[in-house]
Amino acid sequence: MADICCAAHAAPPLTPGSRRRRLWELGSHAHCPVIGVCLALDHVRDLASRWLVLRGDEDDYTLHCSLVTAAARRNPVAEALQKTLEQRFALDIRQAARAKCRDSLMSWWRGRAAAGEAIAGALWATLTHPRCDDWLEMRVLGQVHMLQHQVGAAQRVDLARHRELVTEHRALARDLAEVQQRMTAWALERSREQQDWERERMQQRAALMALQSQCDQAQQQLRQWQALHPGLPERQALQQRLAQQVERNQQLQRELNLLASRTPAASPVPAPPPDPAPPAASAAAAQVRALLGAHRVVLCVGGRGGSVPQYRQAVEGVGAQFLHHDGGEEHKPAQLDPQLAAADLVICQTGCISHDAYWRVKAHCKRHGTPCVFVDTPSRSAFERALEQGAAAAGAESPG
Helix, strand or coil: CCHHHHHHHHCCCCCCCCCCCCHHHCHHHHHHHHHHHHHCHHHHHHHHHHHHHCCCCCHHHHHHHHHHCCCCCCHHHHHHHHHHHHHCHEEEEEHHHCCHHHHHHHHHHHHHHHHHCCHHHHHHHHHHCCCHHHHHHHHHHHHHHHHHHEEEEEEEEHHHHHHHHHHHHHHHHHHHHHHHHHHHHHHHHHHHHHHHHHHHHHHHHHHHHHHHHHHHHHHHHHHHHHHHCCCCHHHHHHHHHHHHHHHHHHHHHHHHHHHHHHHHHHCCCCCCCCCCCCEEEEHHHHHHHHHCCCCEEEEEEEECCCHHHHHHHHHCCCCCCCCCEECCCCCCCHHHHHHHCCCCCEEEHHHHHHHHHHHHHHHHHHHHHCCCCEEEECHHHHHHHHHHHHHHHHHHHHHC
């Protein structure tokens, strides 16, 4: 049966020659597949607009049919189609020219058709080949016809798949839009937080710079003050040592007074009788002793150097501890501060001290509430009267 079909379509004996066939020399049944497969719709519209007389409302099928009808005979439209096809498929024509017989041309066509690539160029090169007869033309067109059916079925499958992909793409696009919206909001929030952090950092940096400036100013003032008072560290060290010595002396004096108060009771030898004293003086001393009490410290500022032992005797005679500062003649004024801090009563002899010592004594006693008696005459009797006055003032402040 196949032999009968092939014999029916058998081509006449091939004539020698190598001229390729033109479009209008092909069978009429070949024009439709050639124009439909080898020319894209854009080329069809372009050729139709240039070579055909159109009304303007023709669709693609009408344009296709018009070009197929025009290709049946030689005319300007057919020659334009021939020229376009020759230019587009020049490479395929050169490859097909290597086939020197019908069998080799058939093998080349089957290889290109099986590959499924550039079927349009292979179709035009095969149909216009000098060794393509009617039998091979029918075989090629039949195979192209079946391929078109397969392509149509594949297109329907692809179209359904395309619709599914379009639906999926829309859903993914919506999800992407939501994610992008959330990311945009998140980015804006992070940007605001970054701006707040940057603003806070600048504020903290400004505060730090202000504190650093204040610290530098304080250090500069300290250096200036130290330059104006070069002996300040030594004075502070001496003042601290003096305070420690005064405290130590007070402690030793208290221990000495305590031992002195216990000595008459512990010693079997009777104490020597005291020197006779006037009744008024003994009464005054007893009154001072009662007012001052034990373990009190009396500071005498100023006075003549020869009268200091008498002052000491008067203070220690009533059971108190005696401290003395000459008011700035030999003793430094800075040594006066720790003595003032240790004193319970201050007697200041204004006629024998410096102005610095006077103001130091007055300011300290006023600030700390220490009883202070100012004496104009540097004598023992004046000192004793001042001692009585100071004792009365001290007794009034602490009646116990």
